[in-house]
Amino acid sequence: MEGKRKAELVKKCRRIRYLTMDEIGKLGVGHVGGCLSAIDALVVLYYNHMRIDPQNPRMSNRDRFVLSKGHAGPALYAILADKGFFPLSWLDTLNRGGTRLPSHADMNQTPGVDMTTGSLGQGFSCAVGMAIGSKRRKDNAFIYTMIGDGETDEGIIWEAAMLAGNQKLGNLIAFTDYNKMQLDGETRVINDLEPLSDKWRAFGWETEEVDGHDVEAIDAAICRAKQQLQRPSMIILHTIKGKGVSFIEEMWRNNHNITLSPEQHKKTLEELREVTLDV
Amino acid sequence: MYEKAEMRTVMARLLKEAIQQDENIILLDADLARANGILPLFEEFPQQTLDVGVAESNMACVAAGLASYGYKPFIFTFAAFASRRICDQVMISIAYARQNVKIVGTDPGIAAELNGGTHMALEDVGVMRSIPSMVIFEPVDCYQLAKAMPQILAYEGPIYIRMFRKVPPATWFAAEDYKFDLFKADLLRSGRDVTLYATGIEVTQAMKAAGVLSQKGIEAEVINIHTIKPIDWHTVAQSAAKTGCGVVCENHNVIGGLGSAVAECLANHHPIPLEFIGAQDHFAEVGKMPYLLEKFQMDAESIVKKAELVLKRKKLSC
Numbered sequence: 001m002e003g004k005r006k007a008e009l010v011k012k013c014r015r016i017r018y019l020t021m022d023e024i025g026k027l028g029v030g031h032v033g034g035c036l037s038a039i040d041a042l043v044v045l046y047y048n049h050m051r052i053d054p055q056n057p058r059m060s061n062r063d064r065f066v067l068s069k070g071h072a073g074p075a076l077y078a079i080l081a082d083k084g085f086f087p088l089s090w091l092d093t094l095n096r097g098g099t100r101l102p103s104h105a106d107m108n109q110t111p112g113v114d115m116t117t118g119s120l121g122q123g124f125s126c127a128v129g130m131a132i133g134s135k136r137r138k139d140n141a142f143i144y145t146m147i148g149d150g151e152t153d154e155g156i157i158w159e160a161a162m163l164a165g166n167q168k169l170g171n172l173i174a175f176t177d178y179n180k181m182q183l184d185g186e187t188r189v190i191n192d193l194e195p196l197s198d199k200w201r202a203f204g205w206e207t208e209e210v211d212g213h214d215v216e217a218i219d220a221a222i223c224r225a226k227q228q229l230q231r232p233s234m235i236i237l238h239t240i241k242g243k244g245v246s247f248i249e250e251m252w253r254n255n256h257n258i259t260l261s262p263e264q265h266k267k268t269l270e271e272l273r274e275v276t277l278d279v
Numbered sequence: 280m281y282e283k284a285e286m287r288t289v290m291a292r293l294l295k296e297a298i299q300q301d302e303n304i305i306l307l308d309a310d311l312a313r314a315n316g317i318l319p320l321f322e323e324f325p326q327q328t329l330d331v332g333v334a335e336s337n338m339a340c341v342a343a344g345l346a347s348y349g350y351k352p353f354i355f356t357f358a359a360f361a362s363r364r365i366c367d368q369v370m371i372s373i374a375y376a377r378q379n380v381k382i383v384g385t386d387p388g389i390a391a392e393l394n395g396g397t398h399m400a401l402e403d404v405g406v407m408r409s410i411p412s413m414v415i416f417e418p419v420d421c422y423q424l425a426k427a428m429p430q431i432l433a434y435e436g437p438i439y440i441r442m443f444r445k446v447p448p449a450t451w452f453a454a455e456d457y458k459f460d461l462f463k464a465d466l467l468r469s470g471r472d473v474t475l476y477a478t479g480i481e482v483t484q485a486m487k488a489a490g491v492l493s494q495k496g497i498e499a500e501v502i503n504i505h506t507i508k509p510i511d512w513h514t515v516a517q518s519a520a521k522t523g524c525g526v527v528c529e530n531h532n533v534i535g536g537l538g539s540a541v542a543e544c545l546a547n548h549h550p551i552p553l554e555f556i557g558a559q560d561h562f563a564e565v566g567k568m569p570y571l572l573e574k575f576q577m578d579a580e581s582i583v584k585k586a587e588l589v590l591k592r593k594k595l596s597c
Contacts, residue, residue, distance in 0.1 A: 060349075066344075107347070107376060108376070108377055114347065115343075115344070115347060115372075115376065116371065116372070116376035118371070119367055119368075119371040119372075121336075122343075122367075122368060122371055122372045123340075125336070125337050126340045126341070126343050126344035126372055126376075128337070128340075128341055128344060129340060129341035129342060129343060129344020129345045129346075129348070130344040130345070130347060130348050131344075132329065132341065132345065133344065133345045133348035133349070133350055136326060137348070155336070156334075156336045156337055156340065156368075159331075159332075159334035159336060159337035160337050160340070160341070162332070162334075163331050163332070163334070163337060163341070
């Protein structure tokens with residue numbers, strides 16, 4: 001990746017963090033930690049890889065993205081608004097009555113959302129269905145999906161993982177947002193996922209682990225996954241829950257779904273505003 | 280031509296025609312294709328079938344993903360697994376996400392026979408009925424199923440097809456001029472004294488009961504409610520207004536199924552005394568259908584008794 005492009009993506013990550021935190025901050029409550037940990041991978045995906053058209057959100061041969069960890073909806077909305085799928089002003093309506101931006105992603109409400117998610121595990125399985133559909137249709141699309149590390153506890157993840165491996169879904173590229181925390185505590189304490197790469201490999205997946213906040217490393221991993229046409233790919237993103245806002249990062253043990261006072265909202269924006277908004 | 284045919288065989292034949300006409304139709308199965316009579320289609324049409332293994336939850340969501348891609352999936356499993364086992368997947372990824380997936384649940388209620396209590400869905404209609412947008416269709420015989428299929432294929436949205444697998448107890452819809460409407464109940468027998476609202480295998484029991492009642496001078500009207508949701512309230516209420524009392528007959532718990540649907544409908548449109556045939560809120564058990572029909576008091580004799588009881592209640596309330 002060229003240095004210039006890398007700098008652009010890093011700036012874009014900060015802008016998306018700003019928009020996401022403003023969106024949640026105006027409401028005063030939301031799934032902050034898991035939005036912030038996921039943003040860098042979502043940015044690399046949406047700004048460097050996906051074949052999509054904001055003017056034609058249902059373009060038939062588009063790449064799809066399924067946010068299986070549906071509670072990170074606000075981060076996805078910030079990206080979709082920034083890309084022009086809908087006006088930025090919609091972000092101010094998050095979770096308010098009558099909004100088209102509900103806390104968990106909804107394909108029937110929000111332009112650019114490819115699958116309704118929120119009941120953990122199901123989006124990943126739906127993405128496997130899409131990848132089977134795409135492969136049979138031979139439309140050369142890639143199906144991307146992101147699961148949470150806590151979500152990985154769900155049995156349906158492993159039902160779908162086994163099917164995807166056996167179907168050799170080379171067009172399926174998944175991410176695990178491995179921020180090491182789930183709602184009740186640390187994943188290693190509650191139901192340890194390790195050895196996580198080995199598990200996916202055993203299910204027939206190509207697997208690699210990267211720093212989930214290094215856009216260059218994420219980009220390279222996606223490029224490699226796209227070359228792997230015989231097997232689905234799992235890119236395990238080592239991330240920090242609440243990444244990018246210092247006081248939220250410090251609350252990493254308990255920032256899953258938190259309230260933000262007007263003062264905290266302001267403080268958050270000030271920290272993120274230090275990097276320019278006009279990327 | 281269908282009198283001796285198994286419903287699963289007829290379903291497979293209908294689906295074969297559909298597959299040949301529409302490349303977007305895709306059949307999904309969770310290791311019961313053999314039991315459900317569709318295994319030959321999996322061998323003949325590998326591009327339009329998929330066996331996901333013993334993983335019903337995954338099957339439902341994979342189907343939703345395929346539907347979002349423009350496919351028209353049918354998922355097959357036993358009624359118990361299609362409903363209670365994967366309720367959330369059906370609710371969220373299929374219904375709430377508005378995906379055009381058809382769900383076929385076979386061996387409902389006591390039809391599971393020797394598979395016993397674990398496999399007997401006596402709550403599946405209750406589960407499915409409480410999911411917004413879900414259509415629930417229970418064919419009585421192969422003729423009705425065959426007439427229904429074009430309308431099922433044309434309907435955009437989820438339908439739960441609660442299907443008897445083997446040779447149905449009797450045939451009631453063989454007449455060539457039988458006009459089927461997915462959203463209209465069928466009048467099988469006219470009567471003025473009491474209405475028997477029946478679905479699935481209970482239609483045969485209700486018709487037998489109507490014959491016995493007739494010999495006693497009681498004329499029962501028999502209405503087949505093949506589509507339990509949305510219920511044809513007009514036909515249900517019209518008959519209630521005519522007869523003034525009713526017995527609802529179903530192969531399901533009396534809580535949450537057709538009985539509840541009819542009671543809700545009539546509470547709104549035309550309240551009358553009602554009695555309910557079905558499992559009286561107990562678990563099921565292993566056994567052949569004749570044994571279970573008698574034990575669970577779902578046979579014609581029990582319907583006669585309930586009809587006589589509800590007639591007394593009608594007279595008391597007059």
